[in-house]
Amino acid sequence: MSQSAISVIRFLRRSAMFSMLTLALFGAAVSHAQSDDAPDTADMALLVEDQVNINTADADTLALALDGVGMTRALDIIAYREEHGDFEQVDHLERVRGIGKATLERNRHKIRLSSDGE
Numbered sequence: 001m002s003q004s005a006i007s008v009i010r011f012l013r014r015s016a017m018f019s020m021l022t023l024a025l026f027g028a029a030v031s032h033a034q035s036d037d038a039p040d041t042a043d044m045a046l047l048v049e050d051q052v053n054i055n056t057a058d059a060d061t062l063a064l065a066l067d068g069v070g071m072t073r074a075l076d077i078i079a080y081r082e083e084h085g086d087f088e089q090v091d092h093l094e095r096v097r098g099i100g101k102a103t104l105e106r107n108r109h110k111i112r113l114s115s116d117g118e
Helices: 001-032 040-048 059-065 071-084 090-095 101-110
Strands: none
Touching: 040 101, 059 071, 071 090
């Protein structure tokens, strides 16, 4: 496959994911605006989630939450996690094939290792 074809596929995949995320967030915001009840904490987390637990997140969540991580790389993260156990340090994410320093640094502020909000 040519480089230009690969670039087009990557662009379309990113555009589709962005569109799906935008629609999901907009729908959640509209449903909150129409509700008289105070928003549920779990629902608010979906709207403003800015971190992802790399030890528990599924591939879709990883691909959407992390910049420069598509579905293939997200699956690589999960495969590494299943083979080697939970990540103990954020820097250990670099051990995953295709995750380099630049990707790690771009996402460091978004990465969590446990559910307690470290």
